[in-house]
Amino acid sequence: MTDLDKIIRPSLKQLEPYNSGLSVAAVRRLCGLAEVNRLASNENPFGPAPEVLKYIRNQQNDLHIYPSSEASDLRTELASYLDADADRLVFGNGSEELLSIIFRSVIEPGDRVITLYPSFPLHEDYAVLMGAGIERVALTEDLTIDVDKLAEAASKPAKLLIFSHPVNPAGCWMSRDELLAVLDARHPDTLLVLDEAYFEFALSGDYCGGLDLLAPGKGHWIVLRTFSKAWGLAGLRIGYGVCSSPALAAALDLTRTPFNTNAPAQNAALLALGNEAHMKTSAAAIAAERDKVKASLMERGLRVAPTQANFIFFETEMPSAEAADALMRLGTLVKPWKQAGFDRFIRVTVGQPEENRQFLEHLDSIRART
Incomplete structure (x- = not known):
């Protein structure tokens, strides 16, 4: 037992750090990319009201x-x-x-x-x-x-x-x-x-x-x-x-x-x-894109969860951490799921149309290698 073990709650040893992912700036530096699609944290790509x-x-x-x-x-x-x-x-x-x-x-x-x-x-x-x-x-x-x-x-x-x-x-x-x-x-x-x-x-x-x-x-x-x-x-x-x-x-x-x-x-x-209309417009646009991306993933024969959120949960043919790393090196950030039994699943945020198109292209690219 270390001196720190006498101070820190034992339950902390059962926890893993929260997977908040890398920032866009960090990925640009790491992978030498000019543009990165951030589709890992379920943000609204349209941003707040003007x-x-x-x-x-x-x-x-x-x-x-x-x-x-x-x-x-x-x-x-x-x-x-x-x-x-x-x-x-x-x-x-x-x-x-x-x-x-x-x-x-x-x-x-x-x-x-x-x-x-x-x-x-x-x-x-x-x-x-x-x-x-x-x-x-x-x-x-x-x-x-x-x-x-x-x-x-x-x-x-x-x-x-x-x-x-x-x-x-x-x-x-x-x-x-x-x-x-x-x-x-x-x-x-x-x-x-x-x-x-x-x-x-x-x-x-x-x-x-x-x-x-x-x-x-x-x-x-x-x-x-x-x-x-x-x-x-x-x-x-x-x-x-x-x-x-x-x-x-x-x-x-x-x-x-x-x-x-x-x-x-x-x-x-x-x-x-006071600008609820902006939120509703962007939410509707995201929902429409969500349905398109989900359909595209299903057309590729992937197992996809039903969703009413601004993200899609789907199973890959490889460990999710490997798939997420390969996607990151092509310029798309996604969230690899790590809970037991689901470590081949990825959660991808629905972005703007061009971001979603690039995500699907990048996904096709890494699947073609396997």
Whole structure:
């Protein structure tokens, strides 16, 4: 045992560093490329509304002043936008920070956490960090949600039921009736966290968001959303949660740091809300491109998950890390999935048409070598 082992939590040894990937600048230097398609992190390639960009370019005053700890202006506008009580909202430095806040506020060693698999890694990592036991509900062979198994698992006592919807990394989803079946089966003492980071991309008629079904008084729950994806503010990092009660929101606020969202992020999100049309236009364009790319991958005989997000999850003929490295050296960044049983899968973000065309060309090139 080293001296550091006496200090660091033992659970940290069970974690792998989060795979955030290389920056475009780093790939350009490493591979000697002038242009790189960044299709690894599920950003909106169209960016935020022009009004947001104008604000960011001119932002120089008041940077020496702390932001509103309560995100007051954004809170008021967002509550109106969602038709939710302002005191049921919580804000974070991206919804990823809110995940950390939730786990630190709720989980104790030995607690049971239920999640889908494959999963967004932080849903499991934070559980491990806090000493919880994880129960995975695997996707079906056709990479859809096994609603019956999820409902069965949710019916038993657990501290936390957490999953993304649409699912990250697969992109699959539940219909209104399917989601309702899981919500109705949930044990009354279980906190539900529905991570809807990709909510705005789910344009199909049978997708149903949690806020359409959940209401105060229907148990304890949190619906997480973010401005990082469809709203185009990934670089500013601001996410939010809608809680089942003001008391739950207040409890989470005790765990977060007082000034966890910065002023430019709050103001940019406020401006983005006022320009919803831009978000909807870009989300629709991305959905159309998503369907084209998915069809192209299926035409190539690849196994592809159904998706309502701004990404596509598909199986390659080689280990995903090898495929991702080969694609990177041609100029396309993708996300190799590394969870056991899925280490031949890649998650690719839907980009603009030219980026998607180049991705498919690069994919054909590396497949031709095998």
